[in-house]
Amino acid sequence: MAARCTLANEELLRAAGFLRIAGIDEAGRGPLAGPVVVAAVILPQGFSHPRLNDSKKLSEKLRDQIYADLVGDPRLISAVTIIEPEEIDRLNILRATHEGMRRAVLQLPAAADHALIDGLPVHPFPIAQTALVGGDGLSLSIAAASVLAKVTRDRLMLELDLQFPQFGFAKHKGYGTALHLARLREYGPSPAHRRSFAPVRQLVLPLQTALYGAPA
DSSP: OOOOOBSHHHHHHHHTTOOOEEEEEEEOSSOSBSOEEEEEEEOOTTOOOSSOOOGGGSOHHHHHHHHHHHHTOTTOEEEEEEEOHHHHHHHOHHHHHHHHHHHHHHTOSSOOSEEEEESSOOSSOSSOEEEETTGGGTBHHHHHHHHHHHHHHHHHHHHHHHHOGGGOHHHHTTOOOHHHHHHHHHHOOOTTBOTTSHHHHHHHHHHHHHHHOOOO
């Protein structure tokens, strides 16, 4: 039987003396285009929500409903950071994601004194941390962060779809679907694409050669 998403990890940390525990999660590590979005969320003690879970397990409609519930709750403390494709290309995706996690926890309106991070530990990190593999399905704080990050990123991809309608970002949100790869081959990369990612990089180099000639 799968573990339920609860406040059990948060309660253990509170019992150890940590008062503000921030759940941290990201959306968008895998796509070929668009930003990585990271959210940090501090839930009030005793928080509950009947349907909050890992954002990947929720329908788009339900994610949007839960997002509205979360941002409309004045007891929640949250921050969202956006790492654009240029920074992803400069740092690499793992380092960019970790940088987003550091920024998110530091941008919280009230300082957290411990972080619950989905996945593996992040080093260096500005505060004490506990890493939970699959944490977005175990911790309500991380699940809340996953919803904020996912909905924010999906909405950003809809904005990019208006700027670059030829790529179909509204349909695939930047992931490497057959449609997206076909449009990449047809139109070449846009400014929203991550040029360090192999499927994009493999198109950029021939395009640069065609425009400027082979490197000496």
